[in-house]
Amino acid sequence: MWRRLIYHPEVNYALRQTLVLCLPVAVGLILGQLQHGLLFSLVPACCNIAGLDTPHKRFFKRLIIGGSLFAGCSLIVQLLLADDIPLPFILTGLAMVLGVTAEISALHGRLLPASLIAAIFTLSLAGNMPIWEPLLIYALGTLWYGLFNWFWFWLWREQPLRESLSLLYRQLAEYCEAKYSLLTQHTDPNTALPPLLNRQQKVVDLISQCYQQMHMLAANQHNDYKRLLRAFQMGLDLQEHISVSLHQPEEVQKLVERSHAEAVIRWNAQTVAARLRVMADDILYHRFPTRFNMDKQIGALEKIARQHPDNPVGQFCAWHFSRIAKVLRAQRPLYPRNLMADKERRLPLFPALKSYLSLKSPALRNAARLSVMLSIASLMGAALHLPKPYWILMTVLLVTQNGYGATRVRIFHRAAGTLAGLVIAAVTLHYHFPEGFALTAMLVITLISYLIIRKSYGWATVGFTITAVYTLQLLTLNGEQFIVARFADTIIGCLIAFGGMLWLWPQWQSGLLRKNAHSALEADQEAIQLILSDDPSAEKLAYQRMRVNQAHNALFNSLNQAMQEPGFNTHYLEDMKLWVTHSQFIVEHINAMTTLAREHDTLSPELMQRYLESCEVALQRCQQRLEYDESGSSGDVNIMESPDTLSHGPLSTMEQHLQRILGHLNTMHTISSVAWRQRPRHGIWLNRHIN
Known part of the structure; x- marks a missing residue:
C-alpha cells in the first residue's frame, strides 16, 4: 500500500511541490517572520515555470542560470522604474532580449516566461523594501528550490523515468487492445482510424519524452538505469510490432467469415494488454516481474494460419504476436540499440542569437x-x-x-x-x-x-x-x-x-500542414531507401523508423490543432485529414518492413532497385503536388510503374508492403491535387515554395 502511495506520480509530485512551497512558510512562522516566509514561497512558482525541477545532468548549472536571470530581471525592473521608464518599455525589452533562450533549446525557452514572472512579482515589491531584498529573496529562493529538488530526486533517483515508462506501457496496452478488439469495424477508416491515431500519437509522444529524459539524465552512463533502459528498448520493440498493419480489410473479413479468427486475435490482444498493464505497475512501483507465457494464444493463431494458408492475415498476426510474446516472456529487447543516437544538440549562444535575429x-x-x-x-x-x-x-x-x-x-x-x-x-x-x-x-x-x-x-x-x-x-x-x-x-x-x-x-497549424506533410514524406523516403539498401544496419533502421513515426506525429498534431482553429476552409482540412490517414498507413507499413529488413527478409537486388525507384518517384510526385499549384491529375503522365508489373508470381511479405505503399502514395497525390486548390488564398498559403 505504501508503495502505491509514495510512488504514485500524482502523489509524489504533489508532495514535492507542496513541501517546497510550505516549508519556508513554516520556518517563517516559527521565527516570527511569516510575511518573509510567504514572499520566499513565491520563488518556486518562477522555478516551476522555468522547468528547474526537471532532472538534468546539468541540474545545478541550469539552477545558477535561472536564479541569475530572476535576480537580474528584478534588479533591472527596480532600477528602470526608479528612473521613471514606462513599464511597457521595460517588459518589451526584457521579452525581446530573453526570447533568444528558445533558440538554444525548448527547455531553455521556458526561462523566458519564468523570468518575466519574476519581473512582475518585483512590481509588487518595488518601493516596499530595499532594492537588494528582492534580489536576495530570488537568489536564496532558487537555491532552496534547487537543493530541495536535488535531495528529492536523490531519494527517488529513477522515479521521473519510471513514471514516463509506466505511462508508455499503459498507452501501448490501450493501443493494442483498441486496434484488435473490433476487427470487423476497421473496414471504414473514417470511424476506425481516428481513435487509433490518437492512441498512436500518445505512444510516440511518450517515446520521444523518454528519449529526452534519458539524454538529459545521461542515463546510458549510470548503472542504476540499466533495467529502465532495457524496459525502454522493450517498449520500442513492442510499439514496432503493435503498430504494424497489412491494411487488407477485405482479407480480414474473409478470414473472420471462414473461422473464429476474430475471437482468437482479440484473445491475444487482451492477453498482451493485460500483461503490459502489469508491467507498467511493476516499473512504477519497483517490483520484479513475474513469469509470463502466452503459448496457448499463439498456438491458436498459428493453427488458424495453417488452416488458411492462402490468407496472409493469419500468418501476419501470428508472426507479430509471437514476437511480442517473445519480448514479454524473456523480459529483454529483441536486439540492442544505441539509444543516444538521436540526442538533442543545443545551439551555443552566438549561433542561437544569429538564428533568433x-x-x-x-x-x-x-x-x-x-x-x-x-x-x-x-x-x-x-x-x-x-x-x-x-x-x-x-x-x-x-x-x-x-x-x-x-x-x-x-x-x-x-x-x-x-x-x-x-x-x-x-x-x-x-x-x-x-x-x-x-x-x-x-x-x-x-x-x-x-x-x-x-x-x-x-x-x-x-x-x-x-x-x-x-x-x-x-x-x-x-x-x-x-x-x-x-x-x-x-x-x-x-x-x-x-x-x-x-x-x-x-502560427496557424493549418498553414503548417503542408510543411509538416513534406517533412513526413522526406522521412518516409529516407526510411525506404535504408530498408531497400544492400545491408541495412539494425541501429540505423531503429533510428529512422522512430524519425518516421515522429514526423508523422508532428503532422497529426498539426492537423488536430488546425481542426480547432477559427475561420478556415473546412474542405481543405477534411481533405488533409484523409491525406494524413493514408500517411499513417505508410508509417505502419514502414514499421512492418523494418522488422523484416532486420530479419534479413529482403528482395533480390534487381527487384529492390525497381521498387526503390518507383517509391522515390511516387514520393517526389507527392512532394511536388504539395509545393506547386499546376493543373493536372494523378493519371496525366504514367511516370510510376504499375505495381502489377514490378513482380511476377507470388508476392513476398516485403513486396506486399511496398505495393500498398505505392497505392497509398498514388491516392495521396490525388488528394493533395484537390486539397491544395481548396487552400485559403491569403497569408502563408500564398507562398508557392515550402520554406
Whole structure:
C-alpha cells in the first residue's frame, strides 16, 4: 500500500511541490517572520515555470542560470522604474532580449516566461523594501528550490523515468487492445482510424519524452538505469510490432467469415494488454516481474494460419504476436540499440542569437507577441489607474500556450477557476478564521490542487486562487478588498492573451500542414531507401523508423490543432485529414518492413532497385503536388510503374508492403491535387515554395 502511495506520480509530485512551497512558510512562522516566509514561497512558482525541477545532468548549472536571470530581471525592473521608464518599455525589452533562450533549446525557452514572472512579482515589491531584498529573496529562493529538488530526486533517483515508462506501457496496452478488439469495424477508416491515431500519437509522444529524459539524465552512463533502459528498448520493440498493419480489410473479413479468427486475435490482444498493464505497475512501483507465457494464444493463431494458408492475415498476426510474446516472456529487447543516437544538440549562444535575429524565427515571433501583449496589459492597467497591474500581467503569461487551441482551453479553465476561487475566498474571509487555521487550510488546499493539476487545471486554479487571496490577506490584512478587482484583472488578462494568439503573428497549424506533410514524406523516403539498401544496419533502421513515426506525429498534431482553429476552409482540412490517414498507413507499413529488413527478409537486388525507384518517384510526385499549384491529375503522365508489373508470381511479405505503399502514395497525390486548390488564398498559403 505504501508503495502505491509514495510512488504514485500524482502523489509524489504533489508532495514535492507542496513541501517546497510550505516549508519556508513554516520556518517563517516559527521565527516570527511569516510575511518573509510567504514572499520566499513565491520563488518556486518562477522555478516551476522555468522547468528547474526537471532532472538534468546539468541540474545545478541550469539552477545558477535561472536564479541569475530572476535576480537580474528584478534588479533591472527596480532600477528602470526608479528612473521613471514606462513599464511597457521595460517588459518589451526584457521579452525581446530573453526570447533568444528558445533558440538554444525548448527547455531553455521556458526561462523566458519564468523570468518575466519574476519581473512582475518585483512590481509588487518595488518601493516596499530595499532594492537588494528582492534580489536576495530570488537568489536564496532558487537555491532552496534547487537543493530541495536535488535531495528529492536523490531519494527517488529513477522515479521521473519510471513514471514516463509506466505511462508508455499503459498507452501501448490501450493501443493494442483498441486496434484488435473490433476487427470487423476497421473496414471504414473514417470511424476506425481516428481513435487509433490518437492512441498512436500518445505512444510516440511518450517515446520521444523518454528519449529526452534519458539524454538529459545521461542515463546510458549510470548503472542504476540499466533495467529502465532495457524496459525502454522493450517498449520500442513492442510499439514496432503493435503498430504494424497489412491494411487488407477485405482479407480480414474473409478470414473472420471462414473461422473464429476474430475471437482468437482479440484473445491475444487482451492477453498482451493485460500483461503490459502489469508491467507498467511493476516499473512504477519497483517490483520484479513475474513469469509470463502466452503459448496457448499463439498456438491458436498459428493453427488458424495453417488452416488458411492462402490468407496472409493469419500468418501476419501470428508472426507479430509471437514476437511480442517473445519480448514479454524473456523480459529483454529483441536486439540492442544505441539509444543516444538521436540526442538533442543545443545551439551555443552566438549561433542561437544569429538564428533568433531572423524574421522567420518562431522564437522571435513568440517573444514579440509576448512583449506586445504585456505592453497592452500594462497600458490597460494604467487606464484603470492601477500603478502595478501585476495580476493582469501574470494572467497573460500563465494562460498563453504554444497554440491557439491550448490557449483557448487554458483561458476557459483559468477564468472559471479564478471566479469560483474568488467567490469561495470572499465567503471564507467574511468569517475571519484564526491565522493557524487559515495556514493549515492553505496547506491542505495546496496539496489537493497539486494532486489534480495535471488532469483538472480548472479545479486546481480554484485552490490556487483561494491560497493567493489568503496570502494577500496575511501580507496586507486587506485581501477581501481585492476580490472583485482580481477577477476583473483575470478577465482582462485572458482577453488580452486570447487576442494576442488570434491576431498577433499567429502560427496557424493549418498553414503548417503542408510543411509538416513534406517533412513526413522526406522521412518516409529516407526510411525506404535504408530498408531497400544492400545491408541495412539494425541501429540505423531503429533510428529512422522512430524519425518516421515522429514526423508523422508532428503532422497529426498539426492537423488536430488546425481542426480547432477559427475561420478556415473546412474542405481543405477534411481533405488533409484523409491525406494524413493514408500517411499513417505508410508509417505502419514502414514499421512492418523494418522488422523484416532486420530479419534479413529482403528482395533480390534487381527487384529492390525497381521498387526503390518507383517509391522515390511516387514520393517526389507527392512532394511536388504539395509545393506547386499546376493543373493536372494523378493519371496525366504514367511516370510510376504499375505495381502489377514490378513482380511476377507470388508476392513476398516485403513486396506486399511496398505495393500498398505505392497505392497509398498514388491516392495521396490525388488528394493533395484537390486539397491544395481548396487552400485559403491569403497569408502563408500564398507562398508557392515550402520554406
